[in-house]
Amino acid sequence: MTDFMEIPPGRHRWKKLYLRCMLWFFGRAVQAAARVDDGVKSEFAAMPDNFTFCLGAFPSGPYMVVGKDAHGRVRHLGASLADRPIHLHLMFKSPALLFRVFAFQESTPVANARNRLYVHGEVPQACAVVRIMDVIQVFLLPKFLAKRAVKRCPAWPLKRRTLVRARVYVRAFGGW
């Protein structure tokens, strides 16, 4: 007689909570860096006004939504995809794969090479978002972790490594 059972989809509660916290802080750091760092500023300057992108995991998140408004100001718009058009989706194929990137087990380029994420939107803007992600990771992480998160740690001038980085941290915590 065939042995049969049904397995409902389980939940990774702690992993999801960790990802929500990381994406929330990362989103605020993007907003902060867009105001104080020239590199991030120039990447956003090349994007059209009223442009919104999200980073998240298939099929049900968590997500991070960041937008540039009509005045060119960059804002972290929270974790909800509802009520606003999203022009660029950068999605990992499962929350477990997003977790590997945010737990620094795998860098973004390696995840990309292993076909972990898909993009719905324009490729040049997706490349710009990936470059912004790399800069933010270098700002937020100590060097030994940043080395695992990006392909190559950039050699930045002292001011950018210290003063700008501190301002990004303070603004990310404060949400300015």
Place this chain on the structure above:
Amino acid sequence: MTLLNHFLCRTKTAFGTQALAHLPFDLSGMHAYKPFVITDQAARDAGLHLTLARACRDTHLALGLATLTDAEDFETLYHLFADKGYDSFIALGTGQVVQTAKALNLALCHGPEKLRSPAGPGQINRPLLPLVYIPTHPETGQDTAGETFFSGRHFVSANLMPDIAVITADTMLGTPGAAVLDSGLASLATCCEAFAFSGNPFARSYAHAGICLVMDTLLPLAQQSDHGDLLCQKAGKHRQLPLAKLAHAAAVSGYIQSNLPDLKSRQAVAHLTAVHPAPSAAPSSGLCMALALVHLLENSKDTCPWLGKLLLPLTDAAHYAGVPGPGQPDAAVRVIRKLLHALSETVPQGMPKTLGEAGLTPGQISEMSTLLTYTQHKEPPW
């Protein structure tokens, strides 16, 4: 002149770290949200269904898990699938599990009466439900080929090939040395023959990958098999990746078999078993194929234009570049003979390395030679 070559591989192969985590996304791309998992007792005992369930966490996939305990359960599985509204198959296992999943798929899409008579190429035209294949052992390539057997009947169609093959070290179970040897040699023979004789660039590129995978893993695995793993348990950490690579080679050889059904080394298995003085003591199918391959290569050394190139996947670029062109066919055959010799040393009771050692008389060998000859060699297109 442009040559027309056909090659159809409708299976997407996902291999490596976290390959299972891609499965929910890939299934949703085929509008499959409620997969029916068919597995065997060994995979269930090793907890592989939990590994699969973990990969589906935080998704919408609810799995129905049926464990095969009896070959007579086909009707039960049919009704379970139809009554509970499943929309796709995951075959978590090899051999019987995959054959059952393919037959069930056929019965559900074309009606149970389709299984009453064999179906050849062109008789199963409509696509079937999505089928995902997750091997737990290296096999001989039949699981990924577009064919299945049900109650002694043979069904052939490209639609029977799995849609996705997920090959990962996490799902490899302990495999006895004999099965490793059988799988590796069968894959090697299929890939080498396709590489040397098919003249089809697509088949040759798959064959190149398959040969490299076997040459990387078969001998080290055979040498380890004395410290064998327990069956019905996950393979030891050091053996999981090589076993997965061998399973990958077997999957590749299945794709090749589906496109080149007239491979001589495959035909030689039935012939050798039929003419062997003691059919029950005949070598395993993988070994038969490897012995037939060596014989085939020896027969075609002077006529086959691709034979020398076989040295490249069998060894490496440095070795290939170091052997002058006219000596390459001999060198390629020598590498395969050397591999067989090294493998026979890992088997406690020894292993035949030629058709003569396998128990065939000189008369039977010359009869095999007639079978194992390509009368026309396809010229390379450039």
